[in-house]
Amino acid sequence: MQPELAQKLAHAVDSMPAFPKSVQKVIELTRNVDCTPKALVDVIELDPVITVKILRVANSAHYNLPKQVTSLGHAIVYLGFNTVKNLSLSIAAIGVLPKTNTADFDIQKYLIHSLSTATIAKRLAALSRQADPMDCFIAGLLHDFGKIVLLQFMPIEFKMALTVCKTDNIPFNAALIGTAGVDHALVGAMLAEKWRFSAELVTTIRHQRVDDLQDTGMTACVFAANQISKKLEIGFGGNHLFDEFPPSVKARLGGTLDESVALLGDMDSIIAESTLLAQL
């Protein structure tokens, strides 16, 4: 990635709005001085933009925390609930992601895809004991964060990539490289690294393609969850193609994509949970 583009994208995230439902809920909850921390956490931990911005503050050099903050709960115990509350309120004040955009990308379906990937990744982590479930939830929620950044700041290239992906039947990341010169995995990982997110999270975002996977527990859970979400068409993240599990993921999760779906059991509850979360 060109350094100028990297700088532009990193800078642009500051002015990036969050998802409409969570912004509405944050404003509603914070009007009440007695709003419980749990109620607010339940809302903000489901919004990729608010989550990214809060983790970025917690991991910033200003606070030199002894270890990387990988979850909202972890951020609250360091920064304090009121600081997190006011941060989320100032993020909410920036505004909301528009429901329609020039790229014709449905952000509600994107959110459902991210939330279902997060929920499935968490369950796979708990079942396989390959990684921390809550860290996998965050990684699943943020695995496609680069897409909303590109959607916001390179909408023409993003729209072209959506079309190319469909017409040429190629993966979305390949289409993005063709139109924008960079894919969402690189953008998301570049930002996560810049903001000192954990190395594991950066790796998972960066190496999410089947031909580029790193053999880690978190990557296996998030990659698998991403493919399951795409195969079952829970929401839509821009890519209609999914991949079967490569040997490294099979080995870690103990089976193929279909076997993992069977292991997860009641998919209806996962779908209902993700859809409900997206609607709040």
Next chain:
Amino acid sequence: MRYGGNTTCIEIRTDNNELLILDAGTGLFPLSQSLLSEMPVTANILITHSHWDHIQGLPFFIPNFIPGNTLRLHGGFDPVTGKGIEQVMAVQMQYSFFPVREEEMKARLEYITLTPNIPHRIGSATITPCLLNHPVIDFGYRIDCNGKSVFFTGDHEPPYNIYPCDDRGYGEYQTFVDDRNAAIHDAMRNVDVLIADCSYTTAEYPSKRGWGHGTFASSIACAKAANAKILFCTHHEPLRSDAALEQVFQEALIESSSLCNGLDVQLAREGLTYEF
């Protein structure tokens, strides 16, 4: 006057007579008057956090108006506004709120934004900020000098679990809380003097949870866990009379008597000098 009513301001002198001031509440005004006999003054003020009762003495710090003096203001970065410690002065010196603008001050003003756990040298003293728990970013400060040490909490409520016991998030959050409290005790480890926020009694605390203040019991427990030698209880609840303060203090000592063995616990009061 027995305990005094000024807000937080604590003067520290090193063996070399370097001047450190913990917080700039209204107590800074009487302190600044006492400094007029030793000009030029270099005052190193360490701000725990930006709430009014910890900064409102700053515009009234008389040495600021006299050439030759230096004020070095130290404190943390505020993530909500994205500004460093210079903000606490800039906000108060807006012309609508104070007749003298910052640019018109005669003393040299310097701002040093500190980072938690990174020691900072002031003369012969080493200052180590520690992130504590309050509604805004709050630093406790450890000061080490010539083998002697002080820790001041500023306002601090020991972190607690935000989830009910039966919630799925309780277990994980509790591990964060336990780690945090252990790290805070480590930051205070073996200090000669601990000055801590003891705003409330145990009975008062449930209705004040989340306000960012400690209790006598929580601070005594903290002092014991950190192996502090003496604890000064401060940030007295402003609605309490002197008599009421003494009464709740005595009750708190009885409540925590099992922890007070080998620990000297005293009430802080205005004008108290402690030399060690």
